[in-house]
Amino acid sequence: MNNDIKSILESDMLERYLIGCTSAGENRIIEESICRYPEIRQKYKEMQEDLENYTRSFSKPAPSQVKKNLMRTIRKEKKQGKSWYLNAAAVIAIVFCTSTVVLLYQNRQLLYKNGLVNEEIASLKSDILNTNSKLDDVKNQFLLLNNPKTEKYILKGNRRAKNLKTVAYIDPVEKLSMINIVSLPELPGEQVFQMWAEIDGKMVSLGVLENAQNKLLSIPFKEGAKSYNITIEPKGGNIIATEDNVVASIYLR
Structure with missing residues (x-):
């Protein structure tokens, strides 16, 4: 189905047009669509009939x-x-x-x-x-x-991110994991910090780190993780970790 047709049919434009609640610009779009597309014309006809039947049902x-x-x-x-x-x-x-x-x-x-x-x-x-x-x-x-079984890990940045400090909390019983970002250095607008868990020798993304200081943020719990790592990646995050850009690492017990 044409995207224009789908957009109009899935919106409330026809209903609003029928009761006179559309703008002049919307009127032009709807009227052109009714003339151009049989699907919209049929839908509008059905709505007119429904309105007439509704009106008759309330006639006195x-x-x-x-x-x-x-x-x-x-x-x-x-x-x-x-x-x-x-x-x-x-x-x-x-x-x-x-x-x-x-x-x-x-x-x-x-x-x-x-x-x-x-x-x-x-x-x-x-x-x-x-x-x-x-x-x-x-x-x-x-x-x-x-939970007394919750494990606490502190990740500190290397020379490329000296002011980076995060605290990770992992509860292997309830399978919960969270991170508290204590401080994140400023990066250029086209770069972000991204966190990874190493599982069976592969880096699995845990998401891009947001600069929400002193707030506990949930991160995905990964069974069998051997280490946590933070890298610098392009804006929006990466699918594969850029291991040359690792700025913090910690091995899990």
């Missing part, structure tokens, strides 16, 4: 007083010899149009409010996930620091 008969006034007007016009049926038709059309406009407006309001509610729900879900993630981190920190 005209108040009885309107009917009485209409019949009174018809009888009066008939006595006067005028084209009463034309007047009647006009009145009926006005009543129908007025009720239709009101229902369409109410439907637009409902769709708009529904969109706001969905956005709020999505935001709440995101907040819940973030909160749960933070709670898991706190729980893991508590387990790690309070």
Whole structure:
């Protein structure tokens, strides 16, 4: 499927266009797409039909007083010899149009409010996930620091990174590992520090180190790791460790 088609169908642009909540630029994009792509044209047609059915489901008969006034007007016009049926038709059309406009407006309001509610729900879900993630981190920190079997390792930088100092905590029982970055030297913008675990003679990435001083950061636990190493790598990290750029190493017990 064309990326333009997919982008429009997966967004809420058609819904907003249908209820008149799109900008002039979005209107132009949608109208051109409806003319150009059969898939979008079909989807828009289905949405129009859904809106019409929705509107009909909420339609209400005209108040009885309107009917009485209409019949009174018809009888009066008939006595006067005028084209009463034309007047009647006009009145009926006005009543129908007025009720239709009101229902369409109410439907637009409902769709708009529904969109706001969905956005709020999505935001709440995101907040819940973030909160749960933070709670898991706190729980893991508590387990790690309070377990007497947790092993502590200090990695200090060599002459290429004299101010580098990190403390690694490893709990082999709970299989948790974290790192506390005490200090990281400044690097050029195109370089980063990356941490590695040596397993069976191969370097396995544990991620790029962020300059979050005095904060415990989770790192992947690696079974069978023989050493921890920190290298200088290109921005974004590397797949394979540049062993010539190792600035800190520690062998694990």
